[in-house]
Amino acid sequence: MTAGLSPLERVGEGERGVLAATLDRVGHLATTQVRHGLPADTSGSSEEWISCADLLGDPGMFDRWRKRLADWLSERHDAEIPERTTSGYIMSWYLQVPGFLGGLLFHASRRVPSLRPADIAFRLSGDRPHPNAVALLSDDFCCLPDDPESHRPEATTVADERALAAMFRARFTAHAAKFVTAFGPGTRFGKRMLWAAATDALDSSGWLAGRACGDEGAGVADSALFLPTAEAPLTSASTLRAVTGDDGNALWTRRRESCCFHFALPEQRACTTCPRITEDERSARVLERGR
Template structure:
């Protein structure tokens, strides 16, 4: 029976809900974000990824809301490149983290089609604080206890499963690049660099959220073993060892332009930092 990272055997009790729903019931309560199967029966506002990508004006309204929120806190003019950089990263983390979490915890890859994913924005800082998977379809390994189900597709091994995840994620990211790009000053390379960042972070953040950062880093290496176009690099995660600790960090391919806000430093993963500066920052956290 398949054993997931630090979570014990996958639950195969059929309670009328599908395998992905039961998996997300177990692992979806990770820090800072809710990941669930299906939409709740409440008055919460959820946004379908297909809706956003089909109407780029949604991005304009999202940028305006973020600019207002940042302006209240930083008391100054908020650069368009900062709001665009934040939203570029936030959106791509929706399919990226969803896929990374299921890959890390259950070696399952869900559908990543825009019509099969929705997200919820926080009522304060307008970032995604909830992700909903709306499909029961998944790919898995031959030893998955649910591999016999009609919604399951099996692949040979971890590398094949990671390649399928990468292909599904890249297809979603391509739709994002087409929808989001014309409304910003970012070029195609920057947009695909951000897509690469979100995928590289997916396994790492899933592992960290579930208590096994090292296993998450290994997952990111599986997901991005090389720079495969249109993605812009292999995984940039690396260990930094200080006198009393070893920590993981990475160099971003893209930039969120946080440093362009009044009196704000560059992020630890910012490509503008030297590797020595990054090491000092990472070890001081």
């Protein structure tokens, strides 16, 4: 899966810029690490760094990734794994790579990085084959006029927060469009499902970034900026909502637009955010989990 990783060879631990400093500060806070550049030495590691550009340019790599995931799941469930489940997992995992990268930098610094496939790489875990780290390979960013680094040659200013959120949405959507084109023909998913998954990744990006940085409510507000309305090809406005228990404490949840088909695994049920469950069941599960 690591054949032809030429974009990874050009960016390492060299000169570190504005975005690198932000990621040094917050990139380790979430389960998926986000960093600037690649480690100087990955030799001897069972974990693989993959260029998004290489992966989208060779859709056969998705087939090999699905096979590896199917083998991993089969060992744990002692069953044949449905193709829709491996495709659903990988669809969601991949789209979270540019989504969480952009959401984290927007939340932590009000900056939007380049989200071109050539400017992003991710690392697959040596065990469960999911992205456990993301690397930004570019210093370019968009920011607000009062950003103290707006004078830099790699900076592009936009008018206000709504314009900055629109820039993130546009850059993410451009990346997602390349994913839909590359990944779609190898699955039974239609374009509506693929764009629903992209909507989920964008909506979750602010929420997860806020949670990682210790201000979940602010992250939810960011997601509302990213998806104020259903703007095609994305399929909905933000679906994040608060669930309040008897004690008055509010917990956040959302209804997914797409499905990862986790429920198709043996003895598994639909996820809490799954569109297949009712809002009443979703609320009950969120409150039970929050106790």
